[in-house]
């Protein structure tokens with residue numbers, strides 16, 4: 001009975017310390033801002049499932065979707081503090097940490113998602129996973145969402161239709177410049193605040209993927225969506241370099257395997273989910289979809305493309321060239 005009591009006390013103490021009695025259990029939090037029924041939401045759940053299958057009780061993965069834990073501007077400092085272990089902000093949200101990832105925001109850089117995969121899997125794309133190592137952050141994978149569409153409460157057929165309108169944007173200087181290039185007014189704002197800003201008219205429009213427009217119901221508060229495919233919204237899954245390098249090698253190997261599988265899964269899923277959710281937006285009848293003629297597409301491109309030169313010094317022309325070569 002005495003040993004039993006000692007054991008019980010040990011279990012209680014271990015529980016208080018947040019470790020499993022049998023062996024130390026690594027509790028790993030993954031925070032993101034989108035809904036579970038999105039490529040990122042599904043990727044995170046797949047990562048949890050595989051990591052727990054591969055490593056058993058050694059790890060417990062907790063997923064926090066929908067900005068429950070942190071908005072994207074807070075998640076990176078939280079990773080460095082150790083309050084959360086993984087985040088997957090959009091590539092548009094790393095401007096304070098590295099200028100190189102701005103390449104992904106350049107308008108009309110990628111003609112389709114195959115070109116995006118080509119660049120991300122190539123030498124330069126892989127190098128960019130380490131572009132924040134000096135700041136203590138390691139990229140462990142890229143996850144697709146998709147190409148962005150423009151929405152507003154008036155039809156945007158050509159660039160001049162957007163003049164004077166306010167657009168909610170992600171916290172990216174490139175995206176701000178893109179809207180300024182068409183004489184619109186960009187307003188940086190957290191994803192979690194976007195629906196209500198559109199609903200109350202604080203902003204007139206926004207740009208996002210079909211998946212985000214659908215899962216956050218932006219289509220219910222926007223009368224028109226222009227199918228412009230003018231830019232990319234993808235993610236980098238990031239963790240703390242110090243935490244990652246300090247992990248038990250067996251756990252790190254298991255997490256690496258689970259993350260690689262989750263990246264393949266999310267990237268394989270995104271095209272179908274995009275098509276499905278685009279159709280659901282159309283079927284809702286709540287908004288009008290405007291397709292873009294070849295002539296108008298060229299006009300948008302001409303109006304927005306000067307942004308490339310503005311940022312090529314910060315990004316590096318070699319990186320831009322490698323991305324463009326994937327088309």
Ligand code: LMR
Pocket residue numbers: 033034089090145170190191208212233
């Ligand atoms: C946004 O802020 O619009 C996106 O970055 C949200 C997301 O994570 O897809």
